[in-house]
Amino acid sequence: MKVAILGGCGAMGGLFGGWLARAGLDVTLVDVSTEAVETINRSGLRIDEDGSTATIQVAASSQPEEIGTVDLILTFVKCYHTADAVSAALPMMHADTVVLSLQNGWGNAERIAEIAGRGRVVAGLTYHSCTLVAPGHLRHAGSGPTHIGELDGTSTPRLQAVSDALASAGFEVSVSAHIVDEIWKKLALNVCTLPTAALLGFPAHQLNQHEGTRDTMRALLSEVGQVARAQGIQLDEAERWEAITGLLDRAVGARGSMVQDVEARRPTEIDVINGAIVTAGRRYDIATPFNSAMVWMIQSLQESYRDRQA
Template sequence: MTIKKVSIIGLGALGVLFGNHLAKKMQKKDLRIIADKDRIKRYEADNVYCNGEPCHFHYVTPEEVCEPADLLIFAVKFNGLEDAIQVVKHHVGENTIILSLLNGISSEAIISEAYGMDKVLYSVAQGMDAVKVGNQLTYDHMGMICFGEREPGYVSEKVKRLTKFFEKMEVPYEVDTNMVRRQWGKFMLNVGVNQTVAVYRSDYGEVQRDGPARDMMISAMSEVMALSEKEGARLTEEDLQYWLKVMGTLSPEGKPSMAQDVEARRSSEVDLFAGTVVRLGEKHGVPTPINRELYRRVQLLESQYK
């Protein structure tokens, strides 16, 4: 079964980045951006831009009855996931493949509660340095989507279908047969880089060079590594070095999503990052002082918005 119709919920950095890429290679009505009427009016009035070029998207409302998607991509923030799950129901059919590009280690399980684990592939978006300000997205590195089944060592028909589609669409990808470890690795990086750059009010360059910010980032990541052993993901020093190398390839002037949220005075995903680490630390009796401090400092920044 070939993937022909794709639906995307969420036009943050990743939704715009991959949506724009696919829009250039697909029939316009085969790529559907799901949004409510007010958002659609705003998108159509102001347009959405990717590296200075207008994106030509086909928008549909949640109420619009349509043919189910062959591929449904969640690209919302974590705090918007529950609402997104409800509004995509017309896009989920018997053979729909669901891909979540959300940060963290729990979105797939949450989505599968609504639509079944048989439809969900585990995935990680990594290596992109996209920055979104208002309706303008800019990036130097597109990165890639890593995906696979939750079960280690298993390459399913869903994985093969998505592989063929990404190859045809020229979407950079990697099939990983140990996605739990991959997700924990990306989570480890997010916990370190997103929060540290946010509290230092800086950019990737701040943590790419030696100094207190990089030390804090690595210490926060080390706390995740300690917890991964307790949770069965078993990250090692080798994983830490791999993700530091990934971060080292990003544009020094780029910024992670949390830093962009703080600059725009939006609520961040600190509870998804440091909050999760602190809760797991309490569960397993593992000290997490760096993430406790990052949590405190991000909350302090957010408290100053008003």
């Protein structure tokens, strides 16, 4: 199987691309960062995990049109780069190319479908966490399951082929007939933890150590549950709360993606995380004051560092 990773020199893209390459698949990391591409092609991809370091030889490129067609494209770019990245990747697609989104937030699959065609798209999510240390250098901070599924819930040979490829690389993969429900479970985690940590500068585990942050996350989760039920999405709030707090307790020292974005003065994905809850609330006439407040505050924070850069 020939594989391309969009956003492949980033933290999560590098992790998945590196592991797939280590398993013997033909992988190219596709990224706009020429510094990262040059570093990886020259010195390999460095991944720190479990107290050791591995250097993986994997191809990297900033020119998707020069790669040729591939069988699988994994999408790890930030949500606001999805349209541009998928458009640039069109020359890599043949008639049966599968495009799998493992991105954060809600709505990425539809963005990809608008450009590449709905028939190409497979949706998913992963609970792995990874940090970009430097160009070509990652720290794998935590492991977890990866769920993938067809948008219509069917079981297909191509879905099994993608699952087998990921499993061969060491990922714990689950094929789901209810992938939308699974995506919303991950969305609930991100809604509660990412902006809360970003605003306070907290590592993940600290969110579960203070009454104020726990109460805030509870309130955010309640709004997720309300808008999910309005759409017929199965989301058990009690199960999610136990899963979220348990994950936070295990993620000692881990820093969420939104914290990393704020610290690097990059745009965040707030619009497809808490913003997705606010948008759904408006559609179904459900008040979402806590999620609205998170959107307002993160947007203000982004404006503040854009103003300082101007």
